[in-house]
Amino acid sequence: MNTLTNLELAYMAGFLDGDGTIIAQIVRKKDYVLKYQLRVTVSFIQSSSRKHFLLQLKDETGLGTNRDRKDGISELNIVGREQVLPFLKQLEPYLRLKQKQAKLAMQICEQLPFIGNNPVKFLELCKLSDEIAQLNDSKKRTITSATVRQTFIDAKLISE
């Protein structure tokens, strides 16, 4: 990622607090030993008519992928620990509303490389992802740490 000035970071923190999201999704992956993957994402969204703004953010940060949705909304998605961790490390001191989400997402990013295929440790990170969702007032989540836990019990990876 590019090095950003304090003013750029303060602006982006304000925008993210107002209209961005920090999420950690639990994604089903059939061919993974633990059957799930944790995916952290920082997203900026804007009407596609003002997509230039998102392209500028992409240039400025050197991060993310642009996507045009069918509903006239465009996104800039910064996905995965390699991109999210350095970005949030710089941004976090300037956040006022989503600082807790940022800290939890950074914790997930930092611990992910060390969990290997340990189901107990993975489950702990899934609980952090639940916490982020709760802070985001998220209501439409289908896979939570409880889902993962039940899968692990059924597969006898952990005991009840």
Place this chain on the structure above:
Amino acid sequence: MNTLTNLELAYMAGFLDGDGTIIAQIVRKKDYVLKYQLRVTVSFIQSSSRKHFLLQLKDETGLGTNRDRKDGISELNIVGREQVLPFLKQLEPYLRLKQKQAKLAMQICEQLPFIGNNPVKFLELCKLSDEIAQLNDSKKRTITSATVRQTFIDAKLISE
């Protein structure tokens, strides 16, 4: 208003670009000679559960009035040229998406004291308020410069 640091202004500009509004409403005022008033407003909104954020913005800027809506949303409204003009003057250089709206709102603020009861001049400012609404993708406006123009024609304040 309080003097704000560049970092505070950059943050607020980011937040306003993401989730705030700059509007200029044309308000019916029966006892006014011109029957309408132009009211400029800068608003920050947030879920009432995070109202502390808006109270902090109010303290920080020394501007605005807090309001709790019935739908669980709270607002910080900075209303009228006396408050809006100095705020936007400081904020404008940091805006990326709502810079045009800010410039038009400042133009209205600056010219308002000089229009007296001149209907032609007032109508010109109403057109600037139309421009702001258009930039905001606003759809639910009931009183536009066309409404005012028709009122002025009916009252024989201007000719067609």
